[in-house]
Amino acid sequence: MSISAPKGLASSGQKPITEILHPLSAAEEPLSPGPDVTVSGGRDKEVGLTNGTPVETPSPASASVLFNRLHLDDDLDPDTRDPYADTETHDLFVTVDDPKKHVSTMETYITYRVSTKTSRIEFDLPEYSVRRRYQDFDWLRTKLEDSQPTHLIPPLPEKFVMKGVVDRFSEEFVETRMKALDKFLKRVADHPVLSFNPHLNAFLSAKDLNKRQGLALLTKVGESVKSVAGGYKLRVRPPEFCALGEYLDTFNQKLGTIDRIAQRILKEQSEYLTELREYGTVYASWAGSEEELQRPLEGVAGCVTTCCGALEDMSENMSQDFLPVLREYILYIESMKNVLRKRDQSQAEYEGRLEAAVLRKQEDRTPIPAEVEKCQDKMECFNADLKADWERWQSNKRQDFKQLLTGMADKNVTYYEKCQAAWESLITVLQDKQTEDKTSETN
């Protein structure tokens, strides 16, 4: 059995995924959710939410609205375009927002609104709006990992937070986490294979996500990968994957360093801010004992205060937007390394079985069992998926970091612009007084 165009997976811009045959599905069912695989979406939506939050009835989004949106993307400058709107057909839009706190007798937790707009036929409705909590996202990720082990699954923000150290219900924490969850979901929705996963469908559309039911949706690939026997050792990793592995290690290291630098800068800035505040108050207090100099000194105190505010804004932005994205990528690298390891495993298994089979063939002319060929297919599928995801990941990484670093530079520029404006307005005040004095002198 030959493996048809794995490249088709990566750049399936022309055909919807349902029409591209999965390499392993030539004789079997397509990977996409078929009619026998009942996605809970359509069925469960009669069941009400147990969480007690009202859900808006989704208004039907007309196809033309979606269409317009797509055209808009084409017109934009490539650099300013949403990094996730690439050349593929975009017909699934997801958003995570509107955090709300829930207090029950057993526990207190936060839910987020997950909104979906889609024209895909895999969904019964064009729009959905459900509420999900972190646990639900975690469930989704686990399911995706299990059912699509050859693919890179985007990371989630940290699950556990030290209760004493971080306030799980503080606005900042919730905001940061929500942004990360939004990013996670968008990355999944953006993925040509993952976005068709039935678990995602359930997650997005089910009113009540019945996790315990354990939808029996493990694909054939998933099952076979899960049943990879351990004990096979990889001998030689193909060079492209070696390079990949090395890159990941180095990149991980560099990101770690950048994280440390950013944290150190925040610390220094915070200490600078403390001193600067006191500095401003001394000018204000000096103004109190002066007559002619009162206004200039108050002016300086005011300027210093403005600069303090601007600095505070910038620091807040760094810790809320910059650092979390950085850390997310470190998690992403971990995910990627995991996939790489699994790929190594499948290669090891194949090579191991092949070796054994060859030996047996030499001994008693037993033909190579079909199993071995299946292993080979599995490995080649893995390689193909990984390469495709790797390309995507590299491209997204480039966009993400371009945005991230440009944003950081921009915030710094804004900070200095605010400060400059404050001092310039002070000078005009001070110098006006001077001109007054000079003209009165010459008169």
Place this chain on the structure above:
Amino acid sequence: MADSVSSEEVAVISNTDITSTESENNIINTMVERGTALLRKLEINVAEAEKRTGKNTVNMQETYTVYLIEIRPAETEGGTPAAPDTLWRRYSEFELLRTYLLVTYPYIIIPPLPEKRAEFVWHKLSADNLDPDFVERRRVGLENFLLRVASHPVLSNDKIFFLFLTEEKGWRDAVLETGFQDKADSRLKSLSAMFRVKNPDKRFTALKQYSDELNSIISQLLRIRARVADRLYGVYKVHGNYGRVFSEWSAIEKEMGDGLQSAGHHMDTYAASIDDILEEEEHFADQLKEYLFYTDAVRSVCRKHELIQYELEMAAQDLVQKKQQKEELATGTVRIFSLKGMTSKLFGQESPEQKESRLAALEQSIQEGEETVKEKNTECQEFVRAAWDDIERFKEQKDKDLREALISYAIMQISMCKKGIQVWSNAKECFSKM
């Protein structure tokens, strides 16, 4: 530059591209334009500093710095500037000059010298007296001191000051010959003595209080400024690490590599820029320090006034006492306890001749006392008049100089912001090309 009060300069000042050194020059220009006779004749510079070694008074080798004072006749029309007369002075000679001025003109707020040792240091600045940056700032401070004296309506006419600028060798003897040392000793003693004035002059009390407040506030300001400088240094320098890591990262990237590498260079530039920024800010600190030290001079004038006031009160009190004594002696009533009175009661009345002579002595004493009171009164009034003249002058100068200093500081801040915007805009462009 000497012709400063014109509409053109006003336009220049409104231009915020004026550098802080130009702003400082405005202060010097103001001094020159005040137009003392001395400054109309001469141009004064402290041009250089040099290290010397020699034997000191206890015959030990020491290294010290000398400063070159240049005197030039003030610019004449269309003439080439003449070669300057020069002489070398060390810091201790400046100190001697100042002490002389303090003693000789107790009603004048004598301009201060730059600090002897570096104080309010933030960590990078050296506290070493021989450090070239410190020496340079001291040179500027000494020049400033000379210009302040030369632009003062009273001090600029002092002969010893003139000799300081012109006589390298003979000056020391000339100063000592004035005998100011004797006055210095007695003055120092009296200033450190504790005494209470019964009717303090409200204006002087207010001035002393203000001076103490100003001293405290400026000290505080200088301390915190040093800490702020320290922290800002840290912020900038840590960014230098970005330079290194971006460079390392760019090595493993294909398309992103160039952008990262160039951005890294900009981060290095950013980190390096703080050194010059903070060096410039030291000028501002020096301007504040001058006024910090000025508060000591103000306090000193207030104390001297207190002393004169006290002496006047003592003289007046003494006179009153004597007059009462005379009255008692004449009328025979003892209202005030006096030893003489007691002894005469104990040992019997004195003879009319004794009484007569005592009366005469008292009369004499009273006359002398009245003279003293009159003198002290005049002294006090003249002191108050002269001092208050100078105090008004000083207040105006202080307001103008400090306003100028704040403008200069604001200009520095703007310059720092512009640099920051430049660097980060450059980095942003590099990132957007990644």
